[in-house]
Amino acid sequence: xxxxxxxxxxTHFKTxxxxxxxxxxxxxxxxxxxxxxxxxxxxxxxxxxxRSIMNLLPKRGVIRQGEVxxxxxxxxxxxxxxxxxxxxxxxxxxxxDPMTSLNPVVKIGRQLTEGLQLHFGVDRKFAMETAxxxxxxxxxxxxxxxxxxxxxxxxxxxxxxxxxxxxLACGPKLLFxxxxxxxxxxxxxxxxxxxxxxxxxxxxxxxxxxxHDLGVVAGRxxxxxxxYAGQAVEMAPTDKxxxxxxxxxxxxxxxxxxxxxxxxxxxxxxIPGRPPNLINPPSGCRFAPRCVYADxxxxxxxxxxxxxxxxPDHLFRCWHPVSIxxxxxxxxAAPEGN
Amino acid sequence: xxxxxxxxxxxxxxxxxxxxxPWGVPFWLAxxxxxxxxxxxxxxxxxxxxxxxxxxxLLGAAVGAGDWTSxxxxxxxxxxDDSGNDLLAYALKGARVSLMVGFGTVFLAFLVxxxxxxxxxxxxxRLDSILVFGTNAILSIPPxxxxxxxxxxxxxxxxxxxxxxxxxxxxxxxxxxxFRVVRAATLQQASREYVVxxxxxxxxxxxxxxxxxxxxxxxxxxxxSLVAVGSxxxxxxxxxxxxxxxxxxxxxxxxxxxxxAGLSKLKAAPNTTFVPxxxxxxxxxxxxxxxxKFRERLEVxxxxx
Numbered sequence: 001x002x003x004x005x006x007x008x009x010x011t012h013f014k015t016x017x018x019x020x021x022x023x024x025x026x027x028x029x030x031x032x033x034x035x036x037x038x039x040x041x042x043x044x045x046x047x048x049x050x051r052s053i054m055n056l057l058p059k060r061g062v063i064r065q066g067e068v069x070x071x072x073x074x075x076x077x078x079x080x081x082x083x084x085x086x087x088x089x090x091x092x093x094x095x096x097d098p099m100t101s102l103n104p105v106v107k108i109g110r111q112l113t114e115g116l117q118l119h120f121g122v123d124r125k126f127a128m129e130t131a132x133x134x135x136x137x138x139x140x141x142x143x144x145x146x147x148x149x150x151x152x153x154x155x156x157x158x159x160x161x162x163x164x165x166x167x168l169a170c171g172p173k174l175l176f177x178x179x180x181x182x183x184x185x186x187x188x189x190x191x192x193x194x195x196x197x198x199x200x201x202x203x204x205x206x207x208x209x210x211x212h213d214l215g216v217v218a219g220r221x222x223x224x225x226x227x228y229a230g231q232a233v234e235m236a237p238t239d240k241x242x243x244x245x246x247x248x249x250x251x252x253x254x255x256x257x258x259x260x261x262x263x264x265x266x267x268x269x270x271i272p273g274r275p276p277n278l279i280n281p282p283s284g285c286r287f288a289p290r291c292v293y294a295d296x297x298x299x300x301x302x303x304x305x306x307x308x309x310x311x312p313d314h315l316f317r318c319w320h321p322v323s324i325x326x327x328x329x330x331x332x333a334a335p336e337g338n
Numbered sequence: 339x340x341x342x343x344x345x346x347x348x349x350x351x352x353x354x355x356x357x358x359x360p361w362g363v364p365f366w367l368a369x370x371x372x373x374x375x376x377x378x379x380x381x382x383x384x385x386x387x388x389x390x391x392x393x394x395x396l397l398g399a400a401v402g403a404g405d406w407t408s409x410x411x412x413x414x415x416x417x418x419d420d421s422g423n424d425l426l427a428y429a430l431k432g433a434r435v436s437l438m439v440g441f442g443t444v445f446l447a448f449l450v451x452x453x454x455x456x457x458x459x460x461x462x463x464r465l466d467s468i469l470v471f472g473t474n475a476i477l478s479i480p481p482x483x484x485x486x487x488x489x490x491x492x493x494x495x496x497x498x499x500x501x502x503x504x505x506x507x508x509x510x511x512x513x514x515x516x517f518r519v520v521r522a523a524t525l526q527q528a529s530r531e532y533v534v535x536x537x538x539x540x541x542x543x544x545x546x547x548x549x550x551x552x553x554x555x556x557x558x559x560x561x562x563s564l565v566a567v568g569s570x571x572x573x574x575x576x577x578x579x580x581x582x583x584x585x586x587x588x589x590x591x592x593x594x595x596x597x598x599a600g601l602s603k604l605k606a607a608p609n610t611t612f613v614p615x616x617x618x619x620x621x622x623x624x625x626x627x628x629x630x631k632f633r634e635r636l637e638v639x640x641x642x643x
Contacts, residue, residue, distance in 0.1 A: 056534050060463060087540030101531040105553045114549070115539040166539065 002029040002069075003206050004053070004174055009066035011045075011052040018279040022048040024230040025066070030206055030223075032173065037217030037238070038210045039253065040227035043275045046210045047096075049227070050176040053208075054091055071173070088115045092172035094196075096179040098159035102151040108135075108162055109147030115169045134165040138195060157188035161195065168199060174206045181216065193220060214253050218242065223313075226250045229276050229286040232305060236314040246308060246316035246323075249287045285319065293320045365631050368624035375621060379433035388413055388424035398422025406607040419597060419610040428594055429617050435590040436618070439505055439574045440567040440625075444516075446509030448563060451516030456555060458517070459524025460547060470521075473514035481511060485573070489582045504584055508570055519562050523555045557636055564629030568622035575618055591618045 011023040023045045030036050040046045051057050053068050055075065068075045070090060078086065095101035103111060112134060113127035122130070128147065135143035138161040151159055160180065167175060177196060181189035197220055200207050211217055217224055217238070224241050226234040226249065234247040245251050252271045273290040276282055282289055288298040297319050308314040308321075378385065388394065397409045402420040409417040416425040458466040476484075488507045493499045499507070527533070528551065536550045571591070577583045578592025579599065591614040598604065598611030 051534070054538060056538055084540050084542075087538055089540075091538075093535070093538040095531050095535055097531060101535045103532045103536075103550055103554070105557070106550075114536075114541070118540060118545075163535070166535070170539070 003032045003071060004030040005067075005069040006053060007067040007069070009049070009052060009068065010064065011048055011057065012063040014061040014063065015279075019063070020278045021230050021281060022278060023052055026225075026227070026230075026232050027066075028223075028225060028232070028235065030174070030208065032206055033200075033204045034223070035200065035207045035209060035221045037221035037224040038208060038227060039212065039214055039217055039224060041212055041253075041271075041275060043229075043278070044227045045230040045278075046212075046227050047178055048230075050093065050178050050208055050210055054087070054093060054176065056093070085119070088170040088172065089119050090172060091174045091176065092167035092170070093176040093178060094160075094163055094167050094180045097183045098151075098156055098163050099183065101163055102159055104151055106150075107147070108149055108151065112147070112162070112166055112169055115166065119170050131165075131169070134169055135162070138162070138165045138168075138199070139191075140165075156184055157192065160184060160188075160192055164192075164195065164199070168203070171203065172205060174208070175200070176208045176210070178210045179212070180209075182212070189216075213257075215257050226253065229281055230278060231286060231317065232315075233287065233318070234316045235305075236311075236316075240311070240314050244308075244314070244323075246314070246321040247287075247318050248291045248293050248320075248322055251322050252290075285317070293322070295320070361631060364627060368627045371620055371624045372628070375433055375617075376437060379430045379437065382427065382430040382434075385430075387415075387427050387430075389427065393422035394418055394424070395422045401607050401610075404606050406609060409607075409609075416613050417607075417609045420603070420607055425594075425609060425613040428589055429591070429613050432589045432591045432594055432614060433617065433621075435501065435584065435588055436571050436574060436592075436621070438501065439508065439590070440571040442505040443508040443512055443570045444563045444566045446505060447512035447516040447566070448520075448559065450509075451513035452520045452559060454513075455517040455520030455522075456524045456547060456551065459521040460528050460543075460551065466521075469517065473517050476511075476514045482576075485511060485577060486580070486582050489577065493582075493585070499583075499585060501584060501588060504574075508573065512566065512570065516559075516563075516566070520555055520559055523558050524551060527551050527554045558633070561629050561632035561636060564625045564632065568625035568629075571618060571622055571625075575614075591615075 006029070007027050009023055009026045013020040013022055026045075026049060028036065038046045038049060048057070052064055055064075055068075057064070070086065073082075075083070075086060102108075109128060109131055112131035113124065116122055116127040116130055117124070131147060132143045135146055140146055140158065140161055146154070146162075151162070154162070160183075164180075175196075180196065181192050184192060193216065196207065196209075199205070209217055209221060221238050223235065223237050225232050226241075226247065228249050234241065234245065234250045236244075241250065242254075245254060249271075252269075255269045256271060258268055271290055276286055276289065282299070284297070284299040284301050285291070285294070285303055288294040291298065301319070303317050303319045305315050305317045308316065383389075394414070397411075397414065397418045398421050401409050401418060401422075406417065414424050414426070416429070418424055419428075454469055458469045485507065488511075489499055489504070492503050492507060533546055533550055536546050541550070574583065574590060575592035575595055578590055579596050581596065583592050583596075584590055594614035595611060595618075598607070598614070604611055
């Protein structure tokens with residue numbers, strides 16, 4: 001049975017300039033212990049998606065529709081007691097910037113034990129011992145000493161480890177990692193991602209890894225959703241996505257990853273244009289204005305999310321899906337050193 | 339090793355053990371003045387000084403005749419006024435009232451304005467709009483006029499207001515300002531990610547407000563409140579000087595200033611005015627200085643986030 005099932009999730013923000021359609025009908029399922037990657041550039045709605053699933057967005061000015069079924073139950077229909085258990089114990093979240101996601105004036109120890117005491121009613125001493133153990137498990141040296149320190153006494157990588165420890169404190173079944181390494185040095189990124197993978201394996205925990213970096217999700221996820229302008233444009237198991245991508249946007253993202261094999265001073269490929277305005281999105285395919293393959297039909301009609309023939313787990317939203325051949329063709333046609 | 343070496347050694351040790359820079363001598367002087375003043379005003383009845391209800395008429399008469407320097411004796415360290423009242427005893431008794439008015443007013447203002455500011459800043463929406471409009475409306479009335487009106491209404495028929503009514507009046511007028519200070523700080527904190535993080539761990543609104551936002555808001559509020567205490571004390575002095583202050587028998591620094599008022603008196607017995615003025619000056623200066631130091635310390639910490 002699926003641990004998390006999201007059906008047609010819609011999240012719109014009412015602003016003075018109009019309604020921002022941040023997430024527009026996203027559906028997916030995630031099984032226990034599996035990892036889902038959500039990929040897209042800034043403003044594609046990927047962060048809003050995870051916050052909307054956890055219902056962490058403000059009530060005021062937000063339109064939220066669709067169903068979120070966690071552990072077999074619709075989350076919006078839980079009573080107060082069960083919905084409290086949903087947070088920390090059921091799902092937890094790691095945030096992008098460890099500089100702001102820790103309370104600057106509260107000691108690490110209290111930030112770690114807060115959830116334990118709230119959800120399990122354990123006494124302070126036991127909670128502190130658990131906290132020390134948690135810090136050790138996320139690789140923080142001298143955990144007993146750290147419990148008595150404030151966030152500003154630690155480096156960014158260390159703080160992100162603490163954020164992870166806090167999220168893991170109550171043993172969640174599902175962990176949302178919202179760009180967990182974006183604010184960190186490249187050298188620290190890998191250790192943090194490895195730590196997440198190791199914790200996930202030890203705890204049999206499912207994870208949603210949100211990132212703008214296809215390289216991050218490549219070897220670490222079971223499935224990937226590529227998001228563009230609030231919609232899922234391609235969903236597939238990770239290996240299928242990388243070997244047989246169908247959507248031009250996925251392809252463009254893939255080609256914008258710098259490759260070590262390229263000669264030095266090769267110009268990094270970028271996607272021309274900007275993500276569309278989410279108040280008045282393009283009427284046809286939302287990627288059409290930036291797409292090299294787009295024709296009149298693309299600008300007029302929004303393609304539906306359809307499976308690849310014979311592969312029900314590989315869905316894409318495109319009138320002119322790319323194939324390996326066209327991919328090669330385009331690569332060859334691109335002028336040198338441009 | 340002499341004493342000075344010892345102090346240097348201790349200082350070096352403190353500087354080495356903590357990454358912060360030391361508070362500095364002026365800060366400790368300011369703090370010492372406030373502590374000494376508070377203790378002296380509390381224990382003034384048992385201190386070896388003249389009682390306020392026992393004027394020295396002989397010296398008073400001498401001061402009245404223009405010989406104010408002769409009033410400085412071993413029993414009257416700061417001299418007497420023309421009624422023979424010991425100015426040190428008066429100043430210490432006045433310190434009680436001035437400190438009570440200063441701290442009481444700010445406490446009241448933060449109790450009401452602070453909570454309202456936190457709720458408004460966190461929830462926003464209609465409640466926020468109404469409160470902001472209300473405070474703006476109150477702040478647009480000239481404060482002195484408003485104060486004089488309130489005091490004269492409250493003191494109608496009894497020749498002055500009681501201490502508690504006075505504190506309540508000043509306090510209610512300070513609420514809009516504290517509301518704005520705390521609301522602004524809360525707005526800034528409420529958008530920080532750690533608030534969402536706390537909610538993602540299952541914290542309810544009350545918990546978020548009390549355990550997450552309050553600790554972040556209370557420090558800037560405290561730094562501001564010390565400066566506010568100083569300005570409230572000055573306002574008390576001004577009101578008493580205008581004769582719109584506390585009721586007849588209560589002694590405060592403002593009331594002492596009023597006693598010494600008038601050009602002829604200022605010439606004949608300048609210490610009558612200068613003693614309360616100096617107490618007020620030193621106290622407000624100390625409060626401002628300490629408040630400023632706290633704020634500086636805080637900014638360093640904010641930079642570290």
